[in-house]
Amino acid sequence: MLQGEIGVANKKWADVFFIGAGYSNTGREIQTGSNQDKVYGEARQDGDALNATLRYKKNNLFTEGLDFNFFASHTRDKYLVTDTTMYGYFWDGSRVQLNQAEINKIKTLTHVIRPGTMPAPTSATT
16 A cells, blocks of 8 residues: 655645545455355455545635635545356365356456446456
8 A cells, every 4th residue: 555645734825735645456365255154265356446635724714713624535446356266165175166156156357447337247268
């Protein structure tokens, strides 16, 4: 993860004005679904996210006692869910060969970009 801010303070037009940005990268195994009875062994989710922020504060805006605080943030992340193995897994680590993928029953690579898109599964073939 990387995050930073740059800005000014104690100016005539702003007591605080900062813009910021952040980046994070994730890679994780998907170990189970919403119910703990279903175990996944090789399904993965990998992705990254970008974040932009803006902070503004001005005391006594236009008149004494009128204070204004503003904060805005926007995050865009994209990730890939990989579900391409043909095994079923158990909590003890053992596995059995199946004729379907772990999560979606068919081998899939699901690309997701948020905000703004719905998951778009792509069938994977071997």
